[in-house]
Structures are given as C-alpha cells and as structure tokens.
Amino acid sequence: MMEFSPCELGDVRRTKRLVKAAAQVLVRPDGTTPEQAESWGDCKALYRLMDCDDISFQAITSPHYERTRQSGDAGSVRLILNDTTEIDYDSKRRARGLGPVGRNTGRGFFLHSALMRDPVTKQVIGLAGQEVQYRTKKKGAKNSRRRDPHREQAVWGRLIDQIGSPPPGATWLHVCDRGADDYEVFCRAYRQRCGWIVRACRLNRQVISPSGDRMTLKEHLTAQPVRGRQSLEVAATLKRSARTAQLELRFAPLALPRPRVINAWIRKHAPSEPLAMWVVELAEIDPPNDAEQVRRTLLTSQPVETVEQAQQIIDYYAQRWAIEEYHKALKTGCQVESRYYETAERLERITGLLAIVAVQLLRLRHLADEHPDHPAIEVVPAQWIKTITKVRQRPSPRAPKINATTMTLEEFDKHLGGLGGHLGRKCDGRPGWQTLWRGPEKLLLILRGCEILRTKCG
Ligand SMILES: [Mn+2]
Known part of the structure; x- marks a missing residue:
C-alpha cells in the first residue's frame, strides 16, 4: 500500500515491515493481528513494530x-x-x-x-x-x-x-x-x-x-x-x-x-x-x-x-x-475497539494504520455512490473484476450473465457486498460497514489463492 511508503521512521527495514503490515490489515481489517498476518514471521514483525517505542501514531500517519x-x-x-x-x-x-x-x-x-x-x-x-x-x-x-x-x-x-x-x-x-x-x-x-x-x-x-x-x-x-x-x-x-x-x-x-x-x-x-x-x-x-x-x-x-x-x-x-x-x-468496520494490545501506545499505533485504511474504503464506497454507472474497470484492478465475475456467476444457464468489461461501479459494489454476505434484496438496503469490510477480505483471499495455483501449476 502506497500510503505508508515515505514514512520517516528512521529505519528502512522497519518501514518495509510497516508497509507490509498495512497491506495485511487491508486483507483482513476486522480481524485480530494473528489472522492478519500471512505467516508467523510476519505476525511477529507486526507485533515487534507495534512494540517499538520510537514509532509514534504521528510517525505512522x-x-x-x-x-x-x-x-x-x-x-x-x-x-x-x-x-x-x-x-x-x-x-x-x-x-x-x-x-x-x-x-x-x-x-x-x-x-x-x-x-x-x-x-x-x-x-x-x-x-x-x-x-x-x-x-x-x-x-x-x-x-x-x-x-x-x-x-x-x-x-x-x-x-x-x-x-x-x-x-x-x-x-x-x-x-x-x-x-x-x-x-x-x-x-x-x-x-x-x-x-x-x-x-x-x-x-x-x-x-x-x-x-x-x-x-x-x-x-x-x-x-x-x-x-x-x-x-x-x-x-x-x-x-x-x-x-x-x-x-x-x-x-x-x-x-x-x-x-x-x-x-x-x-x-x-x-x-x-x-x-x-x-x-x-x-x-x-x-x-x-x-x-x-x-x-x-x-x-x-x-x-x-x-x-x-x-x-x-x-x-x-x-x-x-x-x-x-x-x-x-473506522469503528464498525475495523472493530478497532476489540483489538488485543496491552498498552495504550500499541493501541494508538494500530488505530493509526486503520485510520488510513478506512479512508481508502470510504473513497471506494463514495465512487460507487456518486458514479454508479461509471465502468468499474477504470477504478478497480482488472484482476479483481475478472475474479469477482467468476465467483459471483451462478451456474444455472438461465442466470443472467455477469460481464466483466461492462460492469459498473454500482454492480461491483453490489457483488463485493454479496461476497461479504449481503443478500442484496430490495428490502436489505445498502450493505453495512461490517459486510463491506468482509467483501474485500474474501476477494483478496481468493485472489491470493489464484496466484498460488498459477505459480504451482502454470
Ligand atoms: Mn462533535
């Protein structure tokens, strides 16, 4: 995630860790730290980072x-x-x-x-x-x-x-x-x-x-x-x-x-x-x-x-x-209030990471609201759209065909909500923040799975 790159933390390795940690938060924003990390090594790195006394909330943000x-x-x-x-x-x-x-x-x-x-x-x-x-x-x-x-x-x-x-x-x-x-x-x-x-x-x-x-x-x-x-x-x-x-x-x-x-x-x-x-x-x-x-x-x-x-x-x-x-x-989506860190300084630092991730989600949602008919392909990575099209396409021959190239931002938002568990009936209204955070999390997991399969088989 670009947002954290120019961080002045005084240590290049630490900055890299922070960038990686932020990317993982995007994958599973409502999870606790062990679930965010891809491996125990990364998890330890995130904890270590959160433990560094010289990295403040202000330095991260x-x-x-x-x-x-x-x-x-x-x-x-x-x-x-x-x-x-x-x-x-x-x-x-x-x-x-x-x-x-x-x-x-x-x-x-x-x-x-x-x-x-x-x-x-x-x-x-x-x-x-x-x-x-x-x-x-x-x-x-x-x-x-x-x-x-x-x-x-x-x-x-x-x-x-x-x-x-x-x-x-x-x-x-x-x-x-x-x-x-x-x-x-x-x-x-x-x-x-x-x-x-x-x-x-x-x-x-x-x-x-x-x-x-x-x-x-x-x-x-x-x-x-x-x-x-x-x-x-x-x-x-x-x-x-x-x-x-x-x-x-x-x-x-x-x-x-x-x-x-x-x-x-x-x-x-x-x-x-x-x-x-x-x-x-x-x-x-x-x-x-x-x-x-x-x-x-x-x-x-x-x-x-x-x-x-x-x-x-x-x-x-x-x-x-x-x-x-x-x-x-920030509060509902990230469930920042249920994260288990033991000192206020650590809680501040994780809030700093999430505060910025929440802005990104807000921007994506706003685009879908204000420009519902805008082609999703111009805003969202193509791989995401291709994947969500395959995952959301019902197998029945009578089911309407989902088209990746003509998909609008409104449709993309609906599919993302659907992936997060939103039923999408008229009476359901817009998906809430919790559902919305679950959608990208699942999609990113699927994308990762695809990537692993490609490198192993292709
Ligand atoms: Mn006020």
Missing part, C-alpha cells in the same frame, strides 16, 4: 496527512471536516495507559480527526490531521464525570495549527460543530489563512453589529429581516411524532470582540481588532410547546450577502455527515 495537505489548486475550495470520536475499549480492558471515556465508565482515548473533502465532487481526499487525546481525571474531583472543558476544547485549535495553511490561491474551510465555537479557535484559523464554518454554541455571546453596537448574537439575529423560508422534515423522537418544521433564513455580518478573560496565547497572537465574520441562521417558527426548536446558527469567515451564499454555507455545513460516516467506517 503523517506522510498521509502531508499528501492530503497538498490538495487544492488556486481557486478551489476544500472542506476540512473536524470532529472527535471516542475509541472505547471498555472498562474491563487491562491495557495500561488508557484514560476514561464516555461517562467515564469506559477506557480508551479520543481521536480528533480532520477529513478533507472536495465539496463539488463530494470525494474524500484524505485525512489532513489527527490527534489522540486522553481525558485525565481531575485529582480530588468527587464526581468523576467532571472534566476540564477548556483542555478538551483546545484540541480544535491545536489541530488547525497542525494542518497549517492552504496552497496559494486555494480556500480551506474548517467545518466544526458546537465544540469549536471559541474565540481562540477562530483566531488560530484566521492566522493560518483558513476559513471556517462553526455551529454557534452560545446565542447569548457578545457580538458587535456593523453599526458598532454591542449586543448578544441572538439580539443581532432578531434584528435582521427574514431573507427566505424553507421547510424541513423533522424525524420522530421518543417523546414527539414527526413534524414538518417551517424555517426562516437570516444572515448578517458581525464582529467578535476579545473575550474578557484571555489566556497567554490570545494576549500574544490574537488580532487587536475584533474578528470580522458572518452569521447564517435557519430557525423554526412556532415550534410545538414540548419540542426543541430547530435552530441551526452558523458562524463563518465567508462573506454572506445573498441568499445563494447563505445556502452554500448551509450546504457546506451539511457535508459534515461525511466525518460521521468515516468514524462509522
């Missing part, structure tokens, strides 16, 4: 980040979707060095990821950066659920700095949920010449209107004219039935003043002027009494002067679901 960060020609836009997921190995794990996760009942770590996506083609480009984070229990805190919110919030800014600035002329937009609504986070993105779309967390925060008046964000929005209306289907919850919400669109420029309490970084690096940005809001009119009002308030660096520009910001924010899908691929 950074060549991939570097490649991703080269993306973006002059005039192009890239979304950088940021979010955190919990990698929970459950409380019974004895692995050393893990921290509390969940409601502090689990053991594991947090993985903060930034996934780069082209908003036009909707293709995932790769990971622009990641950080592993441990929650430490506060000493003397009676309630172990209490945590330090500032410390956890700082990861958003650190990752923005790790990712850095876009290539000349390109626009990078950090897309973040409410966790990133923080003055310092905006400042760091601004200093890196990156834009942002962040969901507002506090409507009562102080802003400065274009006329120079100080007011809350909520008051500023209420003073704006309604610029559009749209409806939204709201799914049923345990307490309420489904409804159609009527939403009003508002937008306006504003400036964010320095907060009253500032830290050393803000004192040193933040611009002295209030930070200029725009707000776009979709808010429900007359929500039912017992329901929470639908309200999507977005703060963005991008000028919003027309309804079209506002809609674009809303559409960009909606693309955040891709990082949730990525987390599903």
